[in-house]
Amino acid sequence: MTDTPAWLHDGCRRLLTGEPSADHQAAATALGARAGAESLTVTDIVEAFLHAAEAGWDLVPTSDAHDRGGLLLRSLRRLTVAAVDGYHQAEHDEVSRSEHDRDTFIDDLLAAHPDPGRLAARAQRYGVRLSGQHTVVVARAPGLGHPAAHAIDDALAARFGAANTLTSLREQELVCIVAGGLRGVPAELARHLLHHLGAGRWQIAVGRTHRGLPGLATSLDEARNALDLADRLGFTTPVLQAADLLVFPVLLRDRDAITDLVTTVLGPLTGARGGAEPLLETLAVLFEQQGNHTAAARVLHVSVRAVTYRLDRIRALTGYHPGEPTQRFTLHTAVLGARLLGWPEPGT
Structure with a gap:
C-alpha cells in the first residue's frame, strides 16, 4: 500500500x-x-x-x-x-478525447491549405514527419461504423507500427495516411474490410506517394478521384492504384476530342435492335476479361455463341472488331470514353 x-x-x-x-x-x-x-x-x-x-x-x-x-x-x-x-x-x-484529437489532427493534415505551425507539435505526438513522404489510401465503405473503424486502425498500427499509419473514418470514407513507401497496407486494409463488411461492399484507392504537407492533400485527391472514375467506368476491382488511372483525366481534358471519338466509332450502335447499351456492355466486359470470350460470357450470363454474335454485330455496324489488333485500342478507348461521358444517354 x-x-x-x-x-x-x-x-x-x-x-x-x-x-x-x-x-x-x-x-x-x-x-x-x-x-x-x-x-x-x-x-x-x-x-x-x-x-x-x-x-x-x-x-x-x-x-x-x-x-x-x-x-x-x-x-x-x-x-x-x-x-x-x-x-x-x-x-x-x-x-x-484522444480519438477526437486524433481525428481532428488527421483532418488538419489533409486540409487543402494546412498550417505547418499548428501541426508541428501535434505531429511529434503521433510520430508524423511533416516533411516526409506519405501515401493516402481511401476506402469507400458504406455501413462501416466507428467501432469497426477503430478496430481496423488498431490492427494496422499493430501490424505496421503506430507511427506508420493513421486511420480515420470521415463520413463514408475510411482514410489511411501511410508513411513513406510502406507496402502492404492496402492489402491488409482490404482483408479487414472483407472481414467487417463482406465482399462487394467496399472499394479502395491508393493515391501516389508525395512529399510534405501539400503532398498529403494531393494524394488524397488522387485516391478520391480514382474512386470517382471507377464508379463512372463501372470498375469493380477491390483495390485501385491512382497511378494506373492517369490516362482518364488526360482523356477528359479534351472533351471535344473524346466525344468525337465516341460518336464516330460507337455512334452506329444506337441503330441496333435493343439500342447500344447491350453491345457496349459486351465490349466493356470483354476488355475487362482480356478478350476471353468464355470469361466474358460468364460475367454477362449469356452463352459464348451470344458473345460472338454480338461482336459480329458490332463489326457490321461500326467496322471495328476487338479481335483486330489495330482496332482493339481504338475500340477500347472509345468504350472507356463512353463510360466517362455517360454515353449513350438512357433511352437512346
Missing part, C-alpha cells in the same frame, strides 16, 4: 463515515475519476477502500458490531461501486 498516494487513502477514510449519502457517492465518483487521471488502477481503489474499512472496523465497539459494522459494509459496497464507475467513465472520456 505504500505506493498508493496518501490522498486516496485519506479520501476513502473520510467517505466511510456515516450513512452513504448522494454527496458521498458523488465524491466517491470524483475520487475514482481522479485515480484514473493519475494512472492508478481499479485494484488501487478497491484496496484503499478495503484498507479504510479494515481500519474503521477495528474502531467499532463489540456491542455495536452488528449495527455499525453493517453500516460500514453498506457504505463500502456503495462507495466502492461509485468510485469504480467514476474511474471507468473517466477512462472512457479520455479515450473519446
Whole structure:
C-alpha cells in the first residue's frame, strides 16, 4: 500500500463515515475519476477502500458490531461501486478525447491549405514527419461504423507500427495516411474490410506517394478521384492504384476530342435492335476479361455463341472488331470514353 498516494487513502477514510449519502457517492465518483487521471488502477481503489474499512472496523465497539459494522459494509459496497464507475467513465472520456484529437489532427493534415505551425507539435505526438513522404489510401465503405473503424486502425498500427499509419473514418470514407513507401497496407486494409463488411461492399484507392504537407492533400485527391472514375467506368476491382488511372483525366481534358471519338466509332450502335447499351456492355466486359470470350460470357450470363454474335454485330455496324489488333485500342478507348461521358444517354 505504500505506493498508493496518501490522498486516496485519506479520501476513502473520510467517505466511510456515516450513512452513504448522494454527496458521498458523488465524491466517491470524483475520487475514482481522479485515480484514473493519475494512472492508478481499479485494484488501487478497491484496496484503499478495503484498507479504510479494515481500519474503521477495528474502531467499532463489540456491542455495536452488528449495527455499525453493517453500516460500514453498506457504505463500502456503495462507495466502492461509485468510485469504480467514476474511474471507468473517466477512462472512457479520455479515450473519446484522444480519438477526437486524433481525428481532428488527421483532418488538419489533409486540409487543402494546412498550417505547418499548428501541426508541428501535434505531429511529434503521433510520430508524423511533416516533411516526409506519405501515401493516402481511401476506402469507400458504406455501413462501416466507428467501432469497426477503430478496430481496423488498431490492427494496422499493430501490424505496421503506430507511427506508420493513421486511420480515420470521415463520413463514408475510411482514410489511411501511410508513411513513406510502406507496402502492404492496402492489402491488409482490404482483408479487414472483407472481414467487417463482406465482399462487394467496399472499394479502395491508393493515391501516389508525395512529399510534405501539400503532398498529403494531393494524394488524397488522387485516391478520391480514382474512386470517382471507377464508379463512372463501372470498375469493380477491390483495390485501385491512382497511378494506373492517369490516362482518364488526360482523356477528359479534351472533351471535344473524346466525344468525337465516341460518336464516330460507337455512334452506329444506337441503330441496333435493343439500342447500344447491350453491345457496349459486351465490349466493356470483354476488355475487362482480356478478350476471353468464355470469361466474358460468364460475367454477362449469356452463352459464348451470344458473345460472338454480338461482336459480329458490332463489326457490321461500326467496322471495328476487338479481335483486330489495330482496332482493339481504338475500340477500347472509345468504350472507356463512353463510360466517362455517360454515353449513350438512357433511352437512346
